[in-house]
Amino acid sequence: MKKANALFLLLTLFLAPLSYSTTLELNKPSLNSRGYLFEIHGSNTIGAHLAPTLVEQWLRHHQFETIERRKTTLTNEVEIWARTPASGMTIKVKIAAHGSSTGFLKLQSNIADIAAASRPVKHSENALFPSINLAQYENETVLAIDGLAIIAHPALNISHLTITQLGQIFSGEITNWADLGGPNLDVTVHSRDGNSGTFDTFKALVLSRGYSLTEEALRYESNEALSRQVAMSPGAIGFTAFASIGQAKVIAIVDGESLPMPPVTTSIATEDYPLSRRLYLYQANTENNYALDFLSFVKSQAGQRSVEQAGFVSQNLSEVQIPPNEHMPQGYRFLVSQAHRLTTNFRFVPGTKQLDNKALDDLERLSNYMNRPENQTREVFLVGFVNKQSNEFRAQILSEARVQSVKNKLRLTGVETNAMTGYGELNPVSDNSDERYALRNQRVEVWIK
Structure with a gap:
């Protein structure tokens, strides 16, 4: 006690x-x-x-x-x-x-x-x-939560790219869009400068997988200047903050086994989008x-x-209806069809079972949300996932332990969760083959019915 x-x-x-x-x-x-x-x-x-x-x-x-x-x-x-x-x-x-x-x-x-x-x-x-x-x-x-948007000239007829393809493009290994099924057009790479946290994020999420930025890249101190130039330059590709896309075309991203994801408010808020930050x-x-x-x-x-x-993604909670699909586990698919997802995931300090700083604030945000008159009789469901483990049983146990940890802390704020489960390493939102990026798969989702 x-x-x-x-x-x-x-x-x-x-x-x-x-x-x-x-x-x-x-x-x-x-x-x-x-x-x-x-x-x-x-x-x-x-x-x-x-x-x-x-x-x-x-x-x-x-x-x-x-x-x-x-x-x-x-x-x-x-x-x-x-x-x-x-x-x-x-x-x-x-x-x-x-x-x-x-x-x-x-x-x-x-x-x-x-x-x-x-x-x-x-x-x-x-x-x-x-x-x-x-x-x-x-x-x-x-x-706030932001999504690093991969942007291109509006006329480029490519809808999505993998993280590997991004690395090859920004390192100069791919120099013509025809190599990716696009037009016979030279690629021009646009990047933030070396002082930029946006560049640091791109470097950590993309270039660190075995690539270095090409010396031919054009560098910018400002997101807005980069976005304007990409939108005006056939063959151009760059990266910028979600709020600074402007008139450029947005490219959806595939990371490992994930489906192509564009930077949209809901996937950025939950940090499921591969380049969210x-x-x-x-x-x-x-x-x-x-x-x-x-x-x-x-x-x-x-x-x-x-x-x-201001054009960024708020941490205030909202609900979103997610359409079920055949790739989801059966029990999870049933939950998705019956409940709405809240726009947060509880995540942890890497290598520990401790909630990270954002999650500590989200405990109160969820408590405030459930204390609204219209929500006081509704049920909260917690669903846990982890990165790839040595075997499925271990993954299941770890995901359930993460859910139990969040459940206990929510109880201290007055929020009771009536159901909980863990789905181990299923439903990844990031590449599971590299531990540095697989940590994004360690999460506890929040659903409300």
């Missing part, structure tokens, strides 16, 4: 930021030595539009007035100006979007209050902060209460609605 109470207190501590409220001093806020309320540095994916939108919504939430977004003299930097609610004092928030790696350097030098990254913090970046672990819950905020904000024990309050706002329902308005 004492162990259960301790876990309840721990979950209460973890879940507090989603219950957003504030006691900030708004009329005479203190500014830093550069004249800013706080500063966000890092990812262009986040900083180009998403972070400015969220800052503006946060200011409106606190009834700041005359909110205005202003460009600076430096490319990919903006300032959000506003006046305090009563005193009329002018404040500014700075957002500099020069790539994920730059955010950690600015955070380490105490210039940034928040580092924005379109991929997880690297070990080398974490080492810049010897007294803390940036990957811990209190330092890492999952801002999380967007992050990091803080290093800052004493800036305005930055901390902004991070709490980001996790709230209002903050996540702003994420959706």
Whole structure:
């Protein structure tokens, strides 16, 4: 009983930021030595539009007035100006979007209050902060879910590509679309630059499978610039954030035994899409209460609605009806025909049975969802899957253990699950042949009836 109470207190501590409220001093806020309320540095994916939108919504939430977004003299930097609610004092928030790696350097030098990254913090970046672990819950905020979209010129008559084919294209092994059944047209490769978290994600998910980016690739600091150029260039292919597809054509992706998946909101939200990724904000024990309050706002329902308005995928839960197909296990196919899937998967810290940081927040999101009057008499079903194991029995046992773990933690938030099961290594969403990518198959789905 004492162990259960301790876990309840721990979950209460973890879940507090989603219950957003504030006691900030708004009329005479203190500014830093550069004249800013706080500063966000890092990812262009986040900083180009998403972070400015969220800052503006946060200011409106606190009834700041005359909110205005202003460009600076430096490319990919903006300032959000506003006046305090009563005193009329002018404040500014700075957002500099020069790539994920730059955010950690600015955070380490105490210039940034928040580092924005379109991929997880690297070990080398974490080492810049010897007294803390940036990957811990209190330092890492999952801002949104994004899908890395593979885009091509609109006239290209190819609908889907495998991860292997992507590697061959972006490494320069395939140089003509005719080699893939397309037109007799040279391939031109477009890529984000080396500071980009978007490039780091593409490198981790595609190039790390035995490829290196071709030296012929055209490089861009901005997602929008890359997307515009691909849409105008016959034979072009590139990768960009889901919110920056523009007029380009989207290519569906096949990973291992998965079906071709385009980047759509539901498959990105559940992180089933092979090139889905999380967007992050990091803080290093800052004493800036305005930055901390902004991070709490980001996790709230209002903050996540702003994420959706900016063109990214919100973590607020919604329901989707999935059509059953013949490839599904029989019992799973019956569940699919009777229930709706919620747009989250519970995932775990790699190599452990611990829920990861996003899953800890999703415990409260699911609890809030089930507490709505229209949902209080409905049933929640948990379905577990794992990556390929030494035998089917082990896979079945592990998937059921993951479900039981989530079931126990949900009970502490007041959510009872009336049915649960595990389907082992069936229904993969990622290639099971390589352990680095097969971890995506370790998941617990949530269904509601």
